[in-house]
Amino acid sequence: MLSQKILDELKKIVGPDNVATDRQDLICYGYDATQMEFLPDAVVHPGSTDEVAAVLKLANAAKFPVFPRGAGSGFTGGALPKGGGVVLVVTRLNRILRIDTENLIAEVEPGVVTEQFQQEVEKLGLFYPPDPASLKFSTLGGNVAENAGGPRCVKYGVTRDFVMGLEVVLPTGEIIRTGGETYKGVVGYDLTRLLCGSEGTLGVITKIIFKLLPLPEAKKTMLTIFDSIDGAAKAVSTIIGNKIIPTTLEFMDYATLQCVNKRFSLGIPDNGRAVLLIEVDGDRDLIEKQATRIQELIKPLGLVECKIAKDAAESEALWKVRRLVSPSLRDVNPDKFNEDIVVPRSKVPDVIRVIEKIQQRYDIPIVNFGHAGDGNIHVNVMIDKSVPGQEEKAHKAIAEIFQAALDLNGTMSGEHGVGLAKQPYIHLELKPAQVAAMQAIKQALDPNNILNPGKMFPVGQQCAPE
């Protein structure tokens, strides 16, 4: 519990209306997309960088933990206040400070919602490609902290590739600027990229300078259905091997197709075993040429059907198949563990085959879809937690799935991070010397272990609130 004195200090810093301790408020900021739940002792809503800094200085003086939080849409518990303490919500810092059309950069506060930012830059003919599935509610600060991805990363890269500079409150409460307004810049260590994906453990992001691109002139969407996973996977490497890097190469396996088809009757042919949703964007003439070439290339690979959108409405209809995946999954089982392994692109069929075996062995439905272009597969282990033993089985299956990805030179997570959810498995991927180096960096920047303690990997002892 936080003492009344600390609560009073917090109220002095952010204003009494911006400190919450009522149980209903604590509940609202105690969960995320993992379905885990931990109640904080207080929730603060700072309105400026200086207020964030003052909260962290107080936390260091009084030794209570602080958990930064955007929209709480994370899949690994990165924002959850395990052990109690103060949740620091950045959603009041939600201004787009400027969009510079001449230098193709934008400066924003961390609480701006991803999609809102995309829409604003697109009005000016510019483009911010990273598109995590949560973009309608996730915040840009959270996107940077987790190094969010999305379907368009195969062509454009991940959030990190668009972050040029940050304003950050370090765990000690010091305010620093990293990087800047120029894409090139090599003065000092690259704290900008160290902060990207550090899951809120090394600093609270209070401003972000993003690199933007010119908005592509046009796009073309194709829904392609194959008679085998190997065909779909081969299509991915064939397209890229022929110098076409599509904007998206979204993959859905047979289990996914069955789910969606059953619920929404989309008319997927019976011999369809895998779907690739392919989109190309750019110059209008070029993408026409690319679409034609893609059809030629994939025809011999067991192509069952290829629907090409003629306009935006038809494109939207094709994307519907992909968007309906998540709502359909609950028909399989009520609870899901959504993992996001990555393997080198050519190894996608191999990892799917291993997952099929794991599914048979544990007798749990596993549904796979995701970003085949960069080998990033969302593996959904579907269980019913009310059935005794299912959750335990799921954890065992997940450990084997992670190991399968690692055995194929992949990683346990391409987008979601470690947080709390993947901690039990981190030793599978990171060797002790790697973890020790990361812990040393954490300790160097957060000597009192104040900021988001206990996340990613354990560092020292988490301090208890007074």
Add this chain to the structure above:
Amino acid sequence: MLSQKILDELKKIVGPDNVATDRQDLICYGYDATQMEFLPDAVVHPGSTDEVAAVLKLANAAKFPVFPRGAGSGFTGGALPKGGGVVLVVTRLNRILRIDTENLIAEVEPGVVTEQFQQEVEKLGLFYPPDPASLKFSTLGGNVAENAGGPRCVKYGVTRDFVMGLEVVLPTGEIIRTGGETYKGVVGYDLTRLLCGSEGTLGVITKIIFKLLPLPEAKKTMLTIFDSIDGAAKAVSTIIGNKIIPTTLEFMDYATLQCVNKRFSLGIPDNGRAVLLIEVDGDRDLIEKQATRIQELIKPLGLVECKIAKDAAESEALWKVRRLVSPSLRDVNPDKFNEDIVVPRSKVPDVIRVIEKIQQRYDIPIVNFGHAGDGNIHVNVMIDKSVPGQEEKAHKAIAEIFQAALDLNGTMSGEHGVGLAKQPYIHLELKPAQVAAMQAIKQALDPNNILNPGKMFPVGQQCAPE
């Protein structure tokens, strides 16, 4: 001086033929492109990662500094053994381990020469874009350690954007792997990008996994001459504002033109005040269209002449103008300080104007050229060191040039780094809290301050060789 015992230990680790202590050998590894010189006590040439690790373990036990070195082509002294110690040369580790055409990745050792790597991947239809001017002799390990750039970065990004994973020997001698073979990967802190540009102070890179691209189908080169710097700068933002991101947008100012024209009589028109060398690459039809559009866009901006290469030979002839810049500079004055400031693209004319004033005030010739597409200007302060007072004047002028870049929201260095050369100015760009955070990271990973001590910013006391 290193004791005989340590020298014997070093010989045991790397073999007696791979330890040099003769004066002529020490001289060879005591300089770089800065013209600074510091003699090491010994030079070792390890032949494996394990040997690198053993040298660093010995260094930690016996407390002597180790300075990693590639080709020694750096412009800021990052590889120089100031204070003495052991230079650890990685050029024996020079194998391209594999090029994976299916997953578009390559794994190399750090001593591979940049251009050689580019040629090898191009034979397979692949593309490694980063192209520092030193690419004929610089090594990939050095490129990563300095986060090297080059003309093509405006479209493709810097070295960091192509590094997917590393094998690194930490300063303590521990061997770790960072990142991996997948572009997405968010398990743990991003040590890969922290290492990129850390100038050999946080680890010795022993293997690199690079991301590759498909080789563009074709390219088109245009040499465009403008009657003012503003016209050339406006051309840059107009082209990009019209959704064309050229591969290169190389800029040369009037002083540069005069130099080249005087020596090589290239027939630059009298009213030519600035040159842009523009190259586009990609789909053959698309680049034709882009070249036509670029001509339309830049015509009203004071275009004096526009030469378009019809084939590779003509392209090479146009590039000659750019390549002749460096050899021509020595006609101005025998000694140069080559700085590489960056400003937001739209601020290039502003910074050039400030530099002109600085040049007048100090009465030193300053020649500017570089990568206008990303605002990265190479500012060459040309002096004759044998004239008393000129060097001092140059340093004062450089400090003002850096400040001018910073005042325009730029940076002191886009490609060269800090090393020793920019240390006196680092406080202009980095605030004490930023430097403190970087020092804390350095101390966390290199508690004995063994690896490349005294570089970038001072950390503790450099230990003296026994």
